Amino acid sequence: MQNSEILQNIQDDIVTCRLLPGTPLQEVFLAEKQFCGRTKIRDALLVLSSQKFVVLEHNKGAHVAPLDASQVFSIFEMRIALEKSAAVLAASRLGEEGRQQLSDYHVTIQQAERDQDENLFYEVDAIVHDAIASASLNPFLQSQITLMRLHTRRCWYFYCERGYREVADYKGLLSVIEEVRAGNAAGASAAMFDHLAGLHQSFSEMFSSQLKGLEHI
Numbered sequence: 238m239q240n241s242e243i244l245q246n247i248q249d250d251i252v253t254c255r256l257l258p259g260t261p262l263q264e265v266f267l268a269e270k271q272f273c274g275r276t277k278i279r280d281a282l283l284v285l286s287s288q289k290f291v292v293l294e295h296n297k298g299a300h301v302a303p304l305d306a307s308q309v310f311s312i313f314e315m316r317i318a319l320e321k322s323a324a325v326l327a328a329s330r331l332g333e334e335g336r337q338q339l340s341d342y343h344v345t346i347q348q349a350e351r352d353q354d355e356n357l358f359y360e361v362d363a364i365v366h367d368a369i370a371s372a373s374l375n376p377f378l379q380s381q382i383t384l385m386r387l388h389t390r391r392c393w394y395f396y397c398e399r400g401y402r403e404v405a406d407y408k409g410l411l412s413v414i415e416e417v418r419a420g421n422a423a424g425a426s427a428a429m430f431d432h433l434a435g436l437h438q439s440f441s442e443m444f445s446s447q448l449k450g451l452e453h454i
Contacts, residue, residue, distance in 0.1 A: 313389070365414060412431070
């Protein structure tokens with residue numbers, strides 16, 4: 238198995254919480270599961286540590302990185318900053334083909350809103366964010382956004398079973414598309430902030446609710 242496949246497999250298990258925060262990562266077990274040698278597992282863990290998915294401790298081995306409230310907020314803070322930048326660049330660099338693609342996504346989101354089809358919304362939401370990051374024409378920015386979105390996805394998987402409820406932000410995403418298509422950099426930045434800040438607020442409300450519950454313990 239190629240190094241990239243091994244890395245992808247372990248990363249997927251962490252992001253989807255098949256490997257929960259704090260889980261010890263034993264090289265022997267991972268090597269058996271991935272049908273490879275321990276050297277390749279070590280290499281993968283080093284990359285995952287640099288991406289903040291894994292914690293490596295001298296003489297203690299590796300474990301899956303924690304996912305507490307402070308980390309969740311740090312992830313969203315970083316993602317919002319990056320995606321605002323991407324929206325600004327995309328607004329000024331979007332070509333005619335990209336404009337047409339966003340128009341098509343706009344129609345699909347409107348249809349999802351009419352049908353209250355949240356599954357379709359989340360599917361298109363991911364595609365739109367990818368399209369805007371790509372339209373920034375900045376591969377370094379795009380790669381960091383991809384990484385932050387993986388961290389956000391991990392938050393979603395972990396906290397859905399702990400009270401998190403995401404609201405489909407149809408209007409917010411439509412606004413992002415409209416501002417980017419119009420070439421309005423300032424408007425695109427503001428719309429992206431409003432759209433992503435709603436997710437941040439959902440997590441804030443969940444944590445506040447959990448803390449209030451502790452008052453009665």
